[in-house]
Amino acid sequence: MARTYKVYSIENGTVIDHIPTPLALKVIRILGLGNEGIMTIGIGFNSEKHPRGKDILKIENRELSHEETNKIALIAPDATINIIKNGKVEEKRQITLPSEVRDILSCPNPNCATNKLGAGKRFLLENKDTVTYRCVYCERATVVNADMLTPK
Amino acid sequence: MVSFRGRNIVSIRDMSHNDLTKVVETTELVKRGESSGFLKGKTIATLFFEPSTRTRLSFESAVLKSGGSVFGIANPKASSESKGESFADSIRTVSGYCDVIVIRHPVEGAARMASELSSTPVINAGDGANQHPTQTFLDLFTMKESFGRLDNLKIGMMGDLKYGRTVHSLANALAMFSNELIFISPPSLQMPGHILKELDDGNIRYRNIADLEEAGDYDLDILYVTRIQKERFGDPQEYEKVAGIYRITQETINMLGKDIRVMHPLPRVDEIAEEVDSMPNAIYFTQAHNGIPTRQALLGLVTGGLD
Numbered sequence: 314m315a316r317t318y319k320v321y322s323i324e325n326g327t328v329i330d331h332i333p334t335p336l337a338l339k340v341i342r343i344l345g346l347g348n349e350g351i352m353t354i355g356i357g358f359n360s361e362k363h364p365r366g367k368d369i370l371k372i373e374n375r376e377l378s379h380e381e382t383n384k385i386a387l388i389a390p391d392a393t394i395n396i397i398k399n400g401k402v403e404e405k406r407q408i409t410l411p412s413e414v415r416d417i418l419s420c421p422n423p424n425c426a427t428n429k430l431g432a433g434k435r436f437l438l439e440n441k442d443t444v445t446y447r448c449v450y451c452e453r454a455t456v457v458n459a460d461m462l463t464p465k
Numbered sequence: 466m467v468s469f470r471g472r473n474i475v476s477i478r479d480m481s482h483n484d485l486t487k488v489v490e491t492t493e494l495v496k497r498g499e500s501s502g503f504l505k506g507k508t509i510a511t512l513f514f515e516p517s518t519r520t521r522l523s524f525e526s527a528v529l530k531s532g533g534s535v536f537g538i539a540n541p542k543a544s545s546e547s548k549g550e551s552f553a554d555s556i557r558t559v560s561g562y563c564d565v566i567v568i569r570h571p572v573e574g575a576a577r578m579a580s581e582l583s584s585t586p587v588i589n590a591g592d593g594a595n596q597h598p599t600q601t602f603l604d605l606f607t608m609k610e611s612f613g614r615l616d617n618l619k620i621g622m623m624g625d626l627k628y629g630r631t632v633h634s635l636a637n638a639l640a641m642f643s644n645e646l647i648f649i650s651p652p653s654l655q656m657p658g659h660i661l662k663e664l665d666d667g668n669i670r671y672r673n674i675a676d677l678e679e680a681g682d683y684d685l686d687i688l689y690v691t692r693i694q695k696e697r698f699g700d701p702q703e704y705e706k707v708a709g710i711y712r713i714t715q716e717t718i719n720m721l722g723k724d725i726r727v728m729h730p731l732p733r734v735d736e737i738a739e740e741v742d743s744m745p746n747a748i749y750f751t752q753a754h755n756g757i758p759t760r761q762a763l764l765g766l767v768t769g770g771l772d
Contacts, residue, residue: 424573424593424594426574426592430574431551432574448574450574450577451573452573453573454659
């Protein structure tokens with residue numbers, strides 16, 4: 314049975330749709346969002362693209378930059394972005410993987426300078442098809458997964 | 466023209482084909498004795514946060530032969546790091562005392578981090594299992610010295626190709642030239658997929674084989690031997706079996722071809738029999754000695770004493 318989404322539409326802000334369930338909270342973490350006004354999170358909607366369901370995130374009164382939304386591609390490459398202004402979709406945005414990522418991912422190598430000596434966390438894109446990034450310090454390449462997200 | 470003045474030597478990944486050629490050519494000049502005294506007035510710090518007598522002595526010898534002076538730590542227990550000073554503070558401080566920092570550290574990425582903190586160039590003398598670029602430079606120089614070229618060579622790499630950082634960096638470097646690579650190792654210690662992917666991307670011809678005798682079919686110019694470490698095997702009997710198969714003797718050399726050159730980053734245990742040492746094919750001691758002119762050249766280039 315079809316059912317109406319029970320996520321309120323917003324007047325101004327950013328809507329992130331097609332996040333695979335249950336990654337909505339991780340997307341919030343990647344974006345570094347905290348006390349920035351009203352955010353609505355919907356988890357586990359039916360989705361043709363995502364058999365385990367999709368999450369939706371609506372951030373009110375905040376238009377995310379391209380740099381910010383591209384970070385979402387690290388864990389949800391199929392997510393779509395709508396920028397809403399005055400109740401209308403102002404921009405439909407595709408996301409692409411950032412060529413460099415700072416402070417978001419942790420290197421899984423325990424003997425890496427980022428984990429042992431306090432070097433800043435930096436990765437460079439190695440392969441966009443497999444979402445593989447290479448640590449600038451220990452130079453190991455890793456396929457990104459949600460476990461690599463740095464805790465806030 | 467490639468200039469190295471003020472540059473850090475951290476990883477072979479930072480190097481281009483022209484960079485590698487430049488270092489090899491400069492090493493040739495130094496070895497021929499056409500450049501001397503180019504480190505006069507320069508002070509080099511050797512910071513060895515893990516012991517490595519051979520590499521440290523080779524750097525110190527390179528400095529002294531080029532007219533520079535050298536100080537440093539050879540033992541991490543003697544450093545203020547053991548008193549709780551952070552690595553970052555140690556590097557910032559020492560970089561004000563010298564013209565180049567040579568660093569060895571057990572943590573992977575320590576040299577990269579040091580290069581970002583230091584006001585003077587940093588040369589990586591080994592960071593954990595990651596990089597040891599000066600070894601790669603001396604390997605390339607030794608190949609060029611033996612064959613007069615760095616391309617169109619058939620190079621076999623044998624032993625622990627999975628964990629050996631030397632062979633990873635060397636494969637990356639040789640991929641910048643047009644060579645054919647034959648990887649000879651037990652199936653459990655094969656060259657990792659990410660290195661093979663890089664070779665594929667560079668259209669480099671390579672082959673994985675497990676049988677040393679099969680290498681005889683390839684008419685190799687060079688066999689680069691590395692040690693297979695016992696601790697990689699859970700079962701000591703399995704190690705003995707593998708170690709016995711991948712062992713170079715006079716007989717193996719004759720089977721591989723009388724003109725083949727045998728290299729090894731040293732130290733060796735028993736993967737090359739001592740009877741091979743006296744054969745003209747054995748160039749591993751020359752290779753080790755080439756560490757001096759190679760490190761002289763690198764120090765000269767980053768300080769601007771050599772151009």
